[in-house]
Each structure stands twice: as structure tokens, then as C-alpha cells.
Amino acid sequence: DAKTTQPTSMDCAEGRAANLPCNHSTISGNEYVYWYRQIHSQGPQYIIHGLKNNETNEMASLIITEDRKSSTLILPHATLRDTAVYYCIVSSNDYKLSFGAGTTVTVRA
Amino acid sequence: NAGVTQTPKFQVLKTGQSMTLQCAQDMNHNSMYWYRQDPGMGLRLIYYSASEGTTDKGEVPNGYNVSRLNKREFSLRLESAAPSQTSVYFCASSVGRLAKNIQYFGAGTRLSVL
Numbered sequence: 001d002a003k004t005t006q007p008t009s010m011d012c013a014e015g016r017a018a019n020l021p022c023n024h025s026t027i028s029g030n031e032y033v034y035w036y037r038q039i040h041s042q043g044p045q046y047i048i049h050g051l052k053n054n055e056t057n058e059m060a061s062l063i064i065t066e067d068r069k070s071s072t073l074i075l076p077h078a079t080l081r082d083t084a085v086y087y088c089i090v091s092s093n094d095y096k097l098s099f100g101a102g103t104t105v106t107v108r109a
Numbered sequence: 110n111a112g113v114t115q116t117p118k119f120q121v122l123k124t125g126q127s128m129t130l131q132c133a134q135d136m137n138h139n140s141m142y143w144y145r146q147d148p149g150m151g152l153r154l155i156y157y158s159a160s161e162g163t164t165d166k167g168e169v170p171n172g173y174n175v176s177r178l179n180k181r182e183f184s185l186r187l188e189s190a191a192p193s194q195t196s197v198y199f200c201a202s203s204v205g206r207l208a209k210n211i212q213y214f215g216a217g218t219r220l221s222v223l
Contacts, residue, residue, distance in 0.1 A: 034210060043113075043199050043214030044152065087151065095140060095159055095203075096167070097210055099151030 001098055002027040002090040009104040018075040020103055022088030025069040031092040033064060035073045036099070037084040044087065044099070047073065078107045111135055113215035115200050121221045122190045130185040130218050132200030139205035141183035142212060143167075143175060145196040152199060158183055160205065190222045 005023040012018040024033065035047040048055055048062045050071075055062045061074040075082055087102040116131045134141065139160045144152040144167075154167030158177040172194060174186045183202075187194060197219050201212040 032209060036212075041217075043201070043217055044212075046211050046213070049209060049211070091210055094205070094210060095142070095157050095165075096154060097152075097212065098168075099144075099153070101149075101151055 001093065001096070002031055004088045004090055004100060006086075006088050006100070006103045008101070009106070011106050011108055012075075012078050014080060014107050014109050015077055018078040018082065018105060018107070020073040020075075020086050020088075020105065021070065022073070023070045024088070024090045027068050027090050028092065031090045033062065033068075033071050034087075034089040034091065034097065035060070035062065036087045036089065036097075037082075038087070038102070039081075039084040047086075078105075080107050080109065083107045113200055113202055113213055115198075115215035115218050117218060118216065119219045121223065122187075123223055124191060126190050127186070127188050128190065129187075130198055130200075130220075131182070132184065132215060133182045134200075134202040134213070135181065136202060136204075136213065137180070138202035138213075139180070140203045141177065142201040142203075143173070143183065143185045144199045144201065145169065145194075146199060146217075147196050155185065155198075190220075192222045194220065195222045196220060 034049040036044045038044045064071045085102040142157040143155040156175040161180045201214045203212045
């Protein structure tokens, strides 16, 4: 699976959009981009995934660049409950996900 | 609908003791997983079961055994616990191959080996 690079940490203001970047320059054609998050001491939670097209669900939007070498997770209106570690994962395997260190996002009032 | 349930939530063992971590899901999922998470690190896959009756090694299988008891249950056994196995253990499940890797996680078991 392709390696991903994420910033170690980032802050955002409550009520504002949070834009989380992820680089995956070695991604191959059949690899999906997944985003999960882990709120302190809890199990990870699936957020969204995509292959080529931008995706949106009730939690977030995923923007994938045309060359697929990077993506951005957008939390449209961040709340204090969105404070968590966010993992960007690239995988073509139906069963294996490789969780790196992720981005620690702190939402401030 | 409880999702993925793990027992126990906390456990303290002495070096050399054995124990089994239990996991059950009520979502009729085909695939189940065991991960460990050490402090400040991401999750690492120990074993997974793509479907009932099959199990496969993940990234860090040494020191562990698993049993897919039935479609609902997937247990993780430590035969002779070591301090290096002190960690938080997460079980997860997913529909399976056609639904891609959308995994649902339990709340975790916090294990300390002294």
C-alpha cells in the first residue's frame, strides 16, 4: 500500500471549516483513500473513502486531486467533539488498513 | 444494536499468564480483525478473519493466537503474556470484500502485563 504523509498536528476554530491534508504521491490506480478518526481512548471511527471522485457524506467531504497524489478531508463546521486523531490511509487490500501516526486535530472554542 | 463488543475492558496480567480477549459483533459482518495500539502510535493489525472459518496473520502476529468461533465471535489469545504485550487491543468488523474496508471498531481492551 502507498505511504501517506500528514501533518503531525493542527488547530482549528470551532464553527469554522477544518481542512486536513494528506499526501500519497505513490498511490496506484486501484488504491482507495480512507479517512478514519480516533477520539481519545475510543476505537477508530470510519469517516469517508474515495477512489477518484470527490465524496461527501453527513460527516465530511473528501477532495482528491486529479492526479490522486494528495487529498483533503474537510470538516465543514468543526465542533469541540471533532477533536481527535485523524488517519489518512491508502489501500487496495479489502482487509488490511495501515494506520500511521495521523494528524492530531484540536478544535478550540 | 451494540455493534462490536469487547470483553474485558481492562485486564492486568503477570508475565507468563494466559488470557483470552473476547470480541462479538451483531452486524452480521463477514470479516473481523484484531489490532493493538501502543502509546502514541497508530494501530497495528495482529490477525484478521476474512470470513467464518478463515484466519490470517497481520503485521504483528507473534505471541498471539486467534479463533473465529462463529460468524459473530473472534477471540484473541495470549498464551504466555509478556510485558511487551502491554497495549490497548481493538477488535473490528466489516461487511467484507464488496463493501471495501469500512471497519467498525469496539471500545478496546486495556491490557497491562507486569
